[in-house]
Amino acid sequence: MPVAKRLFVVEEHKNPSTDYFIAPYLRELGVSPVYCAFSQVPPPEQLQGAGVIFVRYVPANWSALVERCRDRIASVYFFMDDDLFDWRAFAAMPLRYQMKILRLSWSRRKWLASVGAQLLVSTPYLQQKYADWQPRLLAPRPPLETQAPPLTLFYHGSASHTADFHWLRPVVEKVLARNTRLVFEVIGNASVKRLFKQLPRVHVLHPMPWQSYRALLRRPGRAIGLAPLVDTPFNRARSQTKFFDITAAGAVGIYAQGPVYGGTVQHDKNGLLLPMDQAAWVEGILRLAEDGDLRERLLRGARETLRASACVSGAQ
Template sequence: MTSVREKVARWIERRLPQPRLRQGASGGPRGPVKRIIVFGRIPNPTFDYYLAARLEAPDMPPYEVADIRGRETPALEADGAFVILCRYASPSVLRWIERNAERLSGVGLFLDDDIPAVVTGKDADFFYRLFLWYRALWPLRRLNQHLDIVWASTPHLASRLADSNAMVLPPAPPRALWQAEGHDGDQLGQSNRDVWIAYHATGVHLQEHRFLRPIIEEVLRERPQARFEVFADRRAKAIWQGLERVQIREPMPWTEYLADANGRRIHIMLVPLAPSHVNDSRAPTKRIDVARYRAAGVFSDGQAYGAPTETNELRMPYAIDAWRRAIEQLVDDVGLQEKVAVATRQAVLQMTSAADTGLEVFKERQA
């Protein structure tokens, strides 16, 4: 049953800015594309998971990447350029687009989150909501006058962006992004037969932290060889206090997180997704992180990772007992760990293969 808070949140959400294509937009470039310019808070996982490999595909136009975190936009050649905004825009980028509008071959926006739902949801903290408003929602008032294409990471998210006729662009990571270096090392202690379980969460997953807490407490009590690692922000840390054999880590910048997998292994990685408005639109990108650590993943069944199937991946209903049993089974059975880990690496390899076709809309309109 929908609560009063949820009804109010949905009412507000419907009134937040949404991306819309400019009048006369055709869902493709306006003219020949000489180059692509990607604006974003780069480096970041969104660019790496969705755009980097596609832009390197054969027959794609040359591209360059510009970080929007500076006060001024770097000197860029606008003539014949197609601009892709990766989630966010800054005032300086909006000014640059407006100043060069007649010279551009088009403007596109890529989104991999239901941002209005995050802003009105209950897990994100106040400052992150404010940031999303300022960098992702408020700019749409000006950006919509220039948009030619909107891409969304999942079909469900595309359906939520109905006014923009969003095209679905699923994850397609470069192979180097998930085949970590240093595979011979194992700094998490395989030699003493410790089994490391991890939950690497962002700051918008408080419900999932609370869901996992009793599960991990029971697993650690019943399996003395188990160790647990969790990424937790200021609010989530309190959930994990009082447990032995738990390492609480601070969330880290993207480049550091990529390097973290070099030379060590996590044996079991947990990817729970609470049933929620926000999670309905999520893409299966955590599968890539699981592959990078060569871990056996336990995923929530649902729109992001699919229902339980005949594959060897573990997709579980969002129920405490089911997750506890699955984790304990993986702790006890090294062979099962490897079988499940291989299944996820195969799934990620299929994602990577999808990048070979690049971004089709640009191949037709190259200068």
């Protein structure tokens, strides 16, 4: 594959097809491409001498751009790692997925041929099936990990925490934007999933029975737990059990100032005790995310608090 002086990779969003096939292949060629979501269309002058790779799908705005600028584009490629050109191969898939493939892949076959697109495929099966396209076979490679392992930030609220979910949403948006190492884990129903849908690196877990949740907490990997409390009549009757859950998960907590957590959490000793100010929570989360020694110290303090609480309970 000749290397154009500039290469655009068009993808719906970040996806395994690009990470396992396209990015490693281009890295081996020494190419640093420009990755574009469907809505990101460059000005025509940037396509002079450029190459364009469509990953699985060809959106209408990009096909129109390529048609207008085909004489200045050096090369066009289409990559597929499923059989997207034969409707029989995906006829048993869910209807919505079928329609997506039909609209953005299957219906683009003739158009791709008309603009002289070269086919890139993921398996010998596809290479043989579409041999008339003279496709190039790309081998999968593990993604190149350039960042430190992720840190899991979590909020495990129930359906009764609706106000807290909404209060946290802008906080989570800001910290995910400022620290790309952070991922956010939340337990919630469909409305919670919709609330956080547009944010990157969010994992929404289904609500679960208590015993399942206890087992979940014992699985390692969580770093920072959140326990906000919007001032509502229902929240005023809460207890400090989130402190027990967060500490049991091996995480450090950020807790709302006030009578619920104020009797258990000592700020900067066994957690962070913060006012219900979103900017303060953003800075608190980022401080914990960036300081592993602080997290370890606060977790030791939280575990000592739990041990002391258990001893007092046992003595009574």
